[in-house]
Amino acid sequence: MQDDLTDATRWAIDAGLADPDRICIYGASYGAYASLMGAAKEPDLYRCAAGYVGVYDLPMLHSAGGIRRNRSRETYLREWLGEKNQISAVSPTNLADRIKVPVFLAAGGEDERAPIQHSELMERRLKAAGVPVETLYYKTEGHGFYTEAHQREYYTRLLDFFSRHIGGAKAK
Template identity: 70%
Template sequence: MQPIKLQARDDLTLHGYVTFPRGSSGKNLPTIVMPHGGPFGVQDVWGFDGDVQMLAQAGYAVLQLNFRGSAGYGADYIHAGGRQWGLKMQDDLTDATRWAIQQGIADPKRVCIYGASYGGYASLMGVAKEPGLYQCAVGYVGVYDLPTMHTQGDIQQRGSGETYIKEWIGEREGLAATSPNRIAERIKVPVFLAAGGEDQRAPIEHSKMMEQALRKAGVPVETLYYDTEGHGFYLDAHQQEYYTRLLAFLSRSLGGATATTSTGGSNAAK
């Protein structure tokens, strides 16, 4: 896992990390771009992350970017992400992906984008906004219809939640253009959606709306829904099914390893 630094298209300095598969040359690799959740006041840091290590073990380079809005770089950096869902925050991820390609790290024909919560939104928005850049997308417990955030979910139910949504995401009337479920016809690559029926932060209705829009647009989409899970899958059996499906999905587009069951009964990338 190595730190990286690059310039965004508006000259803002961006920081993040690339994790390389053990023993790789670090060049021309199948790559997963993995935007973090939050998004505001949250950051990726150097250290162990189970998803990242699993993907690296499966043969992927993993790119994590602290796009504008992330913590760790001062208040101005956080506020630079205000009302930039699908706009400059998304452009940062695009610029970082292109940087990884230009550096020779990422094989331009083998790049997917995968994230959870806000990261799920950014993944689906990424393939809608940049249809030629990624070969697939995964959205895990994500939000995909931004106007719905004004009416559903636990953020708007809080005392200052509606104000927060207006200040940091935007007024309801202007959010359709940056809602991936409303521009699904722009998506040209396979999508995998996973969500929990008891999720209050990102209600499962977001994933079902996204699925419906993708199917209407003729986009290949796979889903994994658990009625009893919330904002993330926590039961061992559900996690095993999810990660097995995830690795299989990514492998079909990028060629990485899939999950096999070891003699000890736990999944490992082989």
């Protein structure tokens, strides 16, 4: 699926539908993972990347968040995600040094599906790699921002981030 995103982006550029100097990759939840993986796998294709309530460290799923804890949890994770020691190589947190574009991360402190620890670790790894990173964390939000004031700040900052990196009007 990750390659499909790359292929679609390249198709849009080749078809003259997209300006290669004005493409950012953005997603939420799994899409946030795909956004940061896209920036890591294709460091010259995008001008920025943004992830909202994302999962960035796959081994962390074996110990926190994402799937309700029950007897079949570990079997499910091994069969559908992979063994904990094998999935590190496809975790954006471990590929931060390959990301060459500014990143915006947003997460909620009460998120049980994609715990904020994913975003905090991604932020630390990006900073250690010298990648410009901006964050917006709300301790009282979960897997998405539902407070109107938080939504307004999030989308204003996200649009401002895009405006600075690929152009366009700033949010008001």
